[in-house]
Amino acid sequence: MFLLLFGGLSLSGFSQETAPKEAVTDEELKKFATVEVMTSEYVDKKTLELREMILNxxxxxxxxxxxxxxxxWGDAAKEAxxxxxxxxxxxxxxxxxxxDSLQQSVIDFKTDLIxxxxxLGVSTYNKVNGAIKGDPALKEKLDQLVAEMKVKKDGV
Structure with missing residues (x-):
């Protein structure tokens, strides 16, 4: 259900800085990963709310x-x-x-964090986001960091 949500989630509307590219620090990568984890937790919470709304x-x-x-839904004959x-x-x-409001809710939540x-901060977001798009190894490092943070939070 929320695969489409993340697929449609794009915050590239933030202006990209034109300053020379600096290396992304571990601290910046950790902040970026933290936002990803917090957003994932928010989606999980909202998904649970939706599930409860339906089941209860x-x-x-x-x-x-x-x-x-x-x-x-929307077909009068089938509804009858x-x-x-x-x-x-x-x-x-x-x-x-x-x-229907969930996608915008997630976008707003993540935007506020950024x-x-x-x-995190917009400049750090733009720096890290730009760097991971051009550097598969950095993207992999980010993905590993996010996975580790999720494991720690889940206590697994």
Whole structure:
């Protein structure tokens, strides 16, 4: 579900600096990795919220009915066939609205982290992001750092 979310998440709108390229420090890479981990945790939290909304909805009463409504949604004949009630329509729409807002919510969350100089900062983001695009070894180092940070946070 959220693969599309990350695929669509692009913060390249931040202006790229034209200063000569400096080497990325371990501290800068760690800050960048921290933002990636925090964003991943935020997505996990929101995914859990969405799951709970679906499974604990008193009107829809679980995932099976949710999937049935989702498959019929927008097709009057199919909605009639599954006997979709007005209450179910309202409940499903509320879940759908939450789901539709998730991508923007994640973008806003990550953007706020990037803009916060205490967390990362736009100039550091641009520097590291540009460097990992041009250096596969640095990208691999970042990926390993993110994986290690996730393991430490999960206590695995």
């Amino acid at each position: 909805n008193e009107v829809i009463e679980g995932g099976a009915r949710y999937n049935e409504i989702k498959a019929a 066939e599954i006997k979709l009630t007005a209450e179910e329509k309202i409940a499903y729409q509320a879940i759908k609205d939450f789901q 803009k916060d100089d205490a967390v």
